[in-house]
Amino acid sequence: MSRYHPLLVALHWLLAIAILVALFMGTFSLAETPNSDPNKIFGLRGHMSVGISILVLMLIRVITRFASTRPPKVETGNALIDTAGSVAHVGLYVLVFAMCISGLALANLAGLPGIVFGGYGTLPADFSEYGPRAVHGIIAKLLMALVLLHVAGALYHQFIRKDGLIRRMWFGNRKS
Ligand code: HEM
Numbered sequence: 113m114s115r116y117h118p119l120l121v122a123l124h125w126l127l128a129i130a131i132l133v134a135l136f137m138g139t140f141s142l143a144e145t146p147n148s149d150p151n152k153i154f155g156l157r158g159h160m161s162v163g164i165s166i167l168v169l170m171l172i173r174v175i176t177r178f179a180s181t182r183p184p185k186v187e188t189g190n191a192l193i194d195t196a197g198s199v200a201h202v203g204l205y206v207l208v209f210a211m212c213i214s215g216l217a218l219a220n221l222a223g224l225p226g227i228v229f230g231g232y233g234t235l236p237a238d239f240s241e242y243g244p245r246a247v248h249g250i251i252a253k254l255l256m257a258l259v260l261l262h263v264a265g266a267l268y269h270q271f272i273r274k275d276g277l278i279r280r281m282w283f284g285n286r287k288s
Pocket residue numbers: 131134135136137138139142143144145156159160163164166167208211212213214215216218219224239248249250252
């Protein structure tokens with residue numbers, strides 16, 4: 113098997129975009145907008161919709177990952193780098209799920225489903241009094257660091273090792 117399942121490939125790139133959007137918008141727009149700003153609800157509506165979509169797509173991705181055949185683990189000849197690659201992949205799954213769960217916990221504690229989607233009630237002055245808010249912010253930073261490492265790893269394979277690894281995460285004949 114020379115490539116990942118096409119559904120896993122589609123989900124990898126769709127989720128990569130959605131996760132990067134959630135990270136950027138969350139950090140540079142949502143967290144910077146005070147809850148008293150009338151536009152905050154729109155930002156939250158977008159962010160929560162993207163976040164919940166990420167959770168649903170991640171669940172489909174995990175099922176597809178275990179139900180499909182995957183290409184063999186890449187070997188660079190350096191056991192440390194190989195292990196780091198595997199740990200990073202598991203870590204990406206764990207951190208993305210942790211973002212979704214802490215986001216949902218925060219939203220529920222602050223009554224956001226009703227306020228943001230139902231149109232009743234008002235936003236709390238800010239979210240800092242809710243424990244999951246800090247967790248969500250810290251995990252976001254860890255996820256950013258791991259995504260950077262992951263992309264650096266992909267570039268290392270592509271341009272230094274020149275082993276064409278990126279093809280495994282693209283569509284095409286899976287047998288060759
Ligand atoms: C992978 C999924 C997600 C990512 C990458 C993400 C990312 C972020 C980031 C980067 C921030 C700003 C953190 C900071 O700078 O301290 C944030 C804030 C927030 N997120 Fe998420 N998030 C995700 C899922 C969710 C979900 C599922 C919900 C709720 C349904 C949610 C609700 C919130 C809320 C309420 C805030 C606080 C905004 C504020 O302080 O004004 N997030 N998110």
